[in-house]
Amino acid sequence: MNPARDSAKPDALLSVRDLSIRFGGLTAIASMTFDANAGEIVSLIGPNGAGKTSAFNAITGYLKPTSGDVRFKDRSLLGLSSNAIAARGVVRTFQKTSVFGGRTVLDNVLMGLHLRSRQTAISILLGLTSVAREERELTDEAIEMLAFVGLVPRAHELASALPYGEQRLLGVAIALAAKPSLLLLDEPVSGLNPAEKASFMGLIRRIRARAITIVLVEHDMRTVMGVSDRVVVLNQGRIICDGAPAEVQRNPEVIKAYLGEGFARAHH
């Protein structure tokens, strides 16, 4: 019998079990256990240094956890490369924008498609003609992704020419090109203006409407509380609360962890 498996809820798409991450003497994550169920938008919040990005890194194969398990569709992801994890349908965006500035917007999305169709995408980028039909199909698909995030008019511009907010949208289009069933977003609205944040909330809901489950790391409480079904609160590597947004906002331990960060203020 596998106790980790028994404790997982039957409808959990992602199941993080007893995950710990240590960097030398520093414990970044201590025995973290939480689920994301299919169709949910789950936010992972916590003060700077709480371990949110480390958790994402462990889930997506960028970091080997010290102990514990990460299960997706009831199979462990431990030991798989980030590419293999993406191929299973778990894809993330990065806290810092990570587009290829010297490539066009369209090429960036084609490189996202490469996670699914590596040979073809590389051939396209090298300009080989033997794959013309598949090239058209992939280009159509990339354009469709750009349409979804509203970047079609920018398709042939260099990614580096986009304003910051649009680079973040491009990051989402690249991730979606890999056809995830679980998308992890690391602080996607940081640095965006209020109008861009509001529109990004709409985008998150439209992604979910495509049957993509979302785990969101975000500091912007208006976005988190507005869009999440459930909020998991980390403080110094430990989960201190896991519940509906309203429940989390009135939890005394959460309020204490956020004192000085304007947590209570953010809702007024």
Ligand SMILES: Nc1ncnc2c1ncn2[C@@H]1O[C@H](COP(=O)(O)OP(=O)(O)O)[C@@H](O)[C@H]1O
């Ligand atoms: N690669 C690393 N090596 C050493 N310490 C790290 C590394 N990555 C993160 N940390 C430390 O782990 C803790 C959690 O960091 P992080 O996961 O980035 O937090 P958050 O995303 O919640 O701000 C911090 O104390 C950070 O300095």
Ligand SMILES: [Mg+2]
């Ligand atoms: Mg972080």
